Amino acid sequence: MDTADVAVIGAGAVGCAMARRFALEGARVVVLEKGADLLSGASKANSAILHTGFDAPVGSLEQACIRDGYAEYMELRESMNLPVLETGAMVVAWTPQQRDALDGIEHQAIANGIHDVQRLDAAEIRQREPHLADSALEALLVPREHVIDPWSPFLAYLLQAQAHGARILFDAEVASGSFDGEAWSLQTARHGMLRARTVINCAGLFGDRLDRALLGEADFEIRPRKGQFVVFDKAAAALLRTIILPVPTERTKGVVLCRTAFGNLLVGPTAEEQDDRDRAATDEATLRGLIGEAEAMLPAVAGMPVTATYAGLRPATEEKHYRIRHRPERNWITVGGIRSTGMTAALGIARYVHGLYAHTSPHRQVATPVSPRMPNLAEHLPRDWAMPGFGEMVCHCELVTRREIEAALAGPLPARDLGGLKRRTRCTMGRCQGFGCHARLAALTEGRLSVPMTLPAGAEA
Incomplete structure (x- = not known):
C-alpha cells in the first residue's frame, strides 16, 4: 500500500491551505474530506473579511498566523487572480463606554504592529460614511482590513496542492485508524484503507472527536457557536464603503456590517452556543434583530429587500486561543479551535504547522510552483x-x-x-x-x- 507523507483530514479553509503548504514543501499529501466537496463544513459560511489581526491577543499564536496569512495572501493574490475589495474598517463607538474602550483597542493594534490605525471623530466618520447613523461618536480606522471572495482562495489552494501531487478524496470520513510507530493506517468507508506517516487534524467542528477516536484523548472540546447572517439586496451596498466593526467583548467580536465581494451588504454574525455540530438553522426573531441592528447603524437601509439569510457554525472551544498541538511521538498534529479569524490566518497556520513538522521530516521544496488562476466572481472586477x-x-x-x-x-x-x-x-x-x-x-x-x-x-x- 502506497504511504503518503501527510494526511490532511478536513478540506475547510485551514485544510486547503495546509495541503497547499505541504505539497509546495515537497511532501506527498492526501486530503480526506468527509463532505461531498471542499468547504462543506464550517468554512462555507465565513464572513470574507481579510483581517490584519489588529485586535488579536498581543504576542499570541493567533496574531502571528493572521499577520503571516495576510501577508502571504497579498503576495499570491495576483498570480492566482484572487480579488480584494479595498474597504478598510472602522471600529465604531456608539456609547461613551465604547468610546472609552477605543484607547485600549488602538494601543493593542499598535502593539500588534498595525501602526496605520487612525482615530476619527464624529465629523470625520460622517465625512467617510455619510449614511451612517448620527449616534456614531468616535471610531478607530483600520485601513488595511478588506473584503475578499470567501470561497475561491481555498479552491485555488487545493488546486495548487493537487498540481503538485496531492490526492484529494471526498466522501472520505475517517472511521478508524491505528499507528504502528512509523505510519498511520486510516480506514474510510468509501476509499478503504489509506496510509500516511503523519496526520494533520483539520477537522474543524469534529476535531476533538477525531483526536479522541484515534488518539484516545483530546485536550480541547468543541463548543459550536452559531452565527446568523442577513444579506441585503445589491442596492444597499451603495450606502456603505467601509467595514463597520463593533467594539468587541470578551466573548465575541460582535455584529459586523459590510459590503460583500459579490455586491451585497451583509450584517452578522450572531454568537449563539449550541450542541448540534451538523445543523445551523436561522430563526425569524434573530434575523429581524439583525435587520434592526443594521438599520440602527445605517438608517438608509430600512426597507431594503433582503436577498438571503444563512447561518454557520464556528468551532469555538472552552478557551479562546487556537488549539494547535504537535505530538511527534504519534506523528500527529492537531489544528483545533480555529474560529472567525481562520480564513485570513489559514496560510499562516499552514506555515506554522509545517515548521513543527519540518523539524522531524524535512522534504525538498518545489522549485517553481504552478499557480492556478481563478475565474473572477467579484462584482467590482470584470465578470x-x-x-x-x-x-x-x-x-x-x-x-x-x-x-x-x-x-x-x-x-x-x-x-x-x-x-x-x-x-x-x-x-x-x-x-x-x-x-x-x-x-x-x-x-x-x-x-x-x-x-x-x-x-x-x-x-x-
Whole structure:
C-alpha cells in the first residue's frame, strides 16, 4: 500500500491551505474530506473579511498566523487572480463606554504592529460614511482590513496542492485508524484503507472527536457557536464603503456590517452556543434583530429587500486561543479551535504547522510552483458575462453564464454538489434564490454531480 507523507483530514479553509503548504514543501499529501466537496463544513459560511489581526491577543499564536496569512495572501493574490475589495474598517463607538474602550483597542493594534490605525471623530466618520447613523461618536480606522471572495482562495489552494501531487478524496470520513510507530493506517468507508506517516487534524467542528477516536484523548472540546447572517439586496451596498466593526467583548467580536465581494451588504454574525455540530438553522426573531441592528447603524437601509439569510457554525472551544498541538511521538498534529479569524490566518497556520513538522521530516521544496488562476466572481472586477462567447445566461440574478457552469463542472476539482457549484459560480445566490434557474441547472448538471439536483415536478429545463 502506497504511504503518503501527510494526511490532511478536513478540506475547510485551514485544510486547503495546509495541503497547499505541504505539497509546495515537497511532501506527498492526501486530503480526506468527509463532505461531498471542499468547504462543506464550517468554512462555507465565513464572513470574507481579510483581517490584519489588529485586535488579536498581543504576542499570541493567533496574531502571528493572521499577520503571516495576510501577508502571504497579498503576495499570491495576483498570480492566482484572487480579488480584494479595498474597504478598510472602522471600529465604531456608539456609547461613551465604547468610546472609552477605543484607547485600549488602538494601543493593542499598535502593539500588534498595525501602526496605520487612525482615530476619527464624529465629523470625520460622517465625512467617510455619510449614511451612517448620527449616534456614531468616535471610531478607530483600520485601513488595511478588506473584503475578499470567501470561497475561491481555498479552491485555488487545493488546486495548487493537487498540481503538485496531492490526492484529494471526498466522501472520505475517517472511521478508524491505528499507528504502528512509523505510519498511520486510516480506514474510510468509501476509499478503504489509506496510509500516511503523519496526520494533520483539520477537522474543524469534529476535531476533538477525531483526536479522541484515534488518539484516545483530546485536550480541547468543541463548543459550536452559531452565527446568523442577513444579506441585503445589491442596492444597499451603495450606502456603505467601509467595514463597520463593533467594539468587541470578551466573548465575541460582535455584529459586523459590510459590503460583500459579490455586491451585497451583509450584517452578522450572531454568537449563539449550541450542541448540534451538523445543523445551523436561522430563526425569524434573530434575523429581524439583525435587520434592526443594521438599520440602527445605517438608517438608509430600512426597507431594503433582503436577498438571503444563512447561518454557520464556528468551532469555538472552552478557551479562546487556537488549539494547535504537535505530538511527534504519534506523528500527529492537531489544528483545533480555529474560529472567525481562520480564513485570513489559514496560510499562516499552514506555515506554522509545517515548521513543527519540518523539524522531524524535512522534504525538498518545489522549485517553481504552478499557480492556478481563478475565474473572477467579484462584482467590482470584470465578470465572465462581459466577455464574448459565454453561450447562455443561466442565472440571471447573479449573471452566471453557461460557460462558467461548464467550467465549474469540469477540470481537476469539479463541483460535486449544488453547494460546490454555488461556491464556484454564485449561481442561485441572487434575489430569486434559484427559483428562476434551478430547473436549468438540474438539466445541465444531470449525471455530473455526486449529489444530484432534483428537477421540480412538471418543470422544463
